Amino acid sequence: MIGNVWHWRSLRVSIVALLLFGCAVGPDYAPPVSELPAAYFESRDWKLSDPADAVPKGAWWQVFGDPQLDALEARAADVSPQLAMAMARLDQALAIANIEKAALYPQLEAAGAGTRSRTAGDFRAPGASAVNNSYNLTLYLDYELDIWGRVRRQAEAADAAAGASAADYQTVMLSLQAEVALNYFALRTKDAEIALLEATVQLRQAALDMVQSRFDNGVANRLELAMAETELARIEAETIALRRRRGEFEHALAVLLGEMPSQFHLAAAPLDLQPPRLVPGLPAQLLERRPDVAAAERRVAAANARIGVAKGAFFPTISLGGNVGAASTSLGDLGQWDNRVWGLGPSLYLPIFQGGRLSAELKRQSAVYDETLASYRQTVLNAVREVEDSLLAVSVLAQQAEALKRADDAAQLAASLSDRRYRAGAVSYQEVIDTQRTELVTRRAAVLTYGDQLQASIQLVKALGGGWDEPEPVAANQ
Numbered sequence: 001m002i003g004n005v006w007h008w009r010s011l012r013v014s015i016v017a018l019l020l021f022g023c024a025v026g027p028d029y030a031p032p033v034s035e036l037p038a039a040y041f042e043s044r045d046w047k048l049s050d051p052a053d054a055v056p057k058g059a060w061w062q063v064f065g066d067p068q069l070d071a072l073e074a075r076a077a078d079v080s081p082q083l084a085m086a087m088a089r090l091d092q093a094l095a096i097a098n099i100e101k102a103a104l105y106p107q108l109e110a111a112g113a114g115t116r117s118r119t120a121g122d123f124r125a126p127g128a129s130a131v132n133n134s135y136n137l138t139l140y141l142d143y144e145l146d147i148w149g150r151v152r153r154q155a156e157a158a159d160a161a162a163g164a165s166a167a168d169y170q171t172v173m174l175s176l177q178a179e180v181a182l183n184y185f186a187l188r189t190k191d192a193e194i195a196l197l198e199a200t201v202q203l204r205q206a207a208l209d210m211v212q213s214r215f216d217n218g219v220a221n222r223l224e225l226a227m228a229e230t231e232l233a234r235i236e237a238e239t240i241a242l243r244r245r246r247g248e249f250e251h252a253l254a255v256l257l258g259e260m261p262s263q264f265h266l267a268a269a270p271l272d273l274q275p276p277r278l279v280p281g282l283p284a285q286l287l288e289r290r291p292d293v294a295a296a297e298r299r300v301a302a303a304n305a306r307i308g309v310a311k312g313a314f315f316p317t318i319s320l321g322g323n324v325g326a327a328s329t330s331l332g333d334l335g336q337w338d339n340r341v342w343g344l345g346p347s348l349y350l351p352i353f354q355g356g357r358l359s360a361e362l363k364r365q366s367a368v369y370d371e372t373l374a375s376y377r378q379t380v381l382n383a384v385r386e387v388e389d390s391l392l393a394v395s396v397l398a399q400q401a402e403a404l405k406r407a408d409d410a411a412q413l414a415a416s417l418s419d420r421r422y423r424a425g426a427v428s429y430q431e432v433i434d435t436q437r438t439e440l441v442t443r444r445a446a447v448l449t450y451g452d453q454l455q456a457s458i459q460l461v462k463a464l465g466g467g468w469d470e471p472e473p474v475a476a477n478q
Helices: 002-021 060-064 067-079 081-102 150-216 222-256 283-289 291-312 357-423 429-463
Strands: 107-118 131-145 317-328 340-349
Touching: 060 067, 060 150, 060 429, 067 081, 067 150, 081 150, 150 222, 150 291, 150 429, 222 429, 291 357, 357 429
Parallel strands: none
Antiparallel strands: 107 131, 131 317, 317 340
């Protein structure tokens, strides 16, 4: 007798220990390690920073010091359909995580029923009533004993998937912010080009008037007049084409803001900002800053946990079920002590033969893990490449802008000298046309390069996963 009692107590202690300290089948997660360079190749002329995990990424576009851009970014964050869709996907992932976590807790349900029935005479006992009432009210308990950790692995996978969705949301937000800024500065670059060509139209009109006067006085010939007319019409046509392109950028901005293109308009404004000098940081910090890298890492964690779920399917599923309630033929007697009912007992499910289904599922989950791990490594490589590309663009465009500044000064001098020589009758009008075209091409190239510098700065911010807390001040162009 004493031995049986000791055996029963030992069994209960073992069950409690399994419940509290039960192992979780499958591999424990270890974050993947990526071999990253100590510094960016294209950052030789850049200051290396050492930001912490909590470096704010907030309103990074404010580094450009453009109130109009600030307003557009705020509107996009409030009403963008892209962001709303990403938030809905995040809400779904969080809900799924809560659903999976619910399996960690006992499931308690209540059910009640009341029936009134009549029994045929051939089937009822002598003297028994033909009409009978039956009422019951019962609480049902069902709880899976997570001895092997299968349920915990399911919750772990759902948590990691929700983390990936949260990072995806941040990726969409960063992409939206960058697209707004890119399209805005592309539009402003077209404004600068249009302003340059409109000023050029006035100059070409003045040149045409001068040639017309010389033609009327017999100094210029008809060829020179036709050349001047051609140049004026050509610049007017290019100006019209630029207005069309500007309208397309304006329409793109409208869509990003969730507005109808026909109801959205931005007035032309000068582009007088200096591209900011950003601090790129160390390659390893991409693992902390870029949301797409974070999302890829969380998907590796989720895939790792699902391997444990697949392994747990090989082990027995033990559930504890029970019920407690009351049953009576009279509704008023349900509360009587003698009418109580209850039941308690475990259930066991053990897969014996599944035709290889469980093994195939484990292999599938292992393959999914390998795929997500390779995808993570590819994401890291792409992240580093994007930063290198952006650093290269910023560096090269700065050199290009300096060279175009010298070319623009020389082109303006050549155009001025050729105009004087033509008025003095020393050269043909063809030389004037050539030098004016060179001047215009050079000045447009300078404007486009300036726009490219702004866009490269935005691409660098995006590649780095967001802005920095200590940007250098913005100064107007000289």
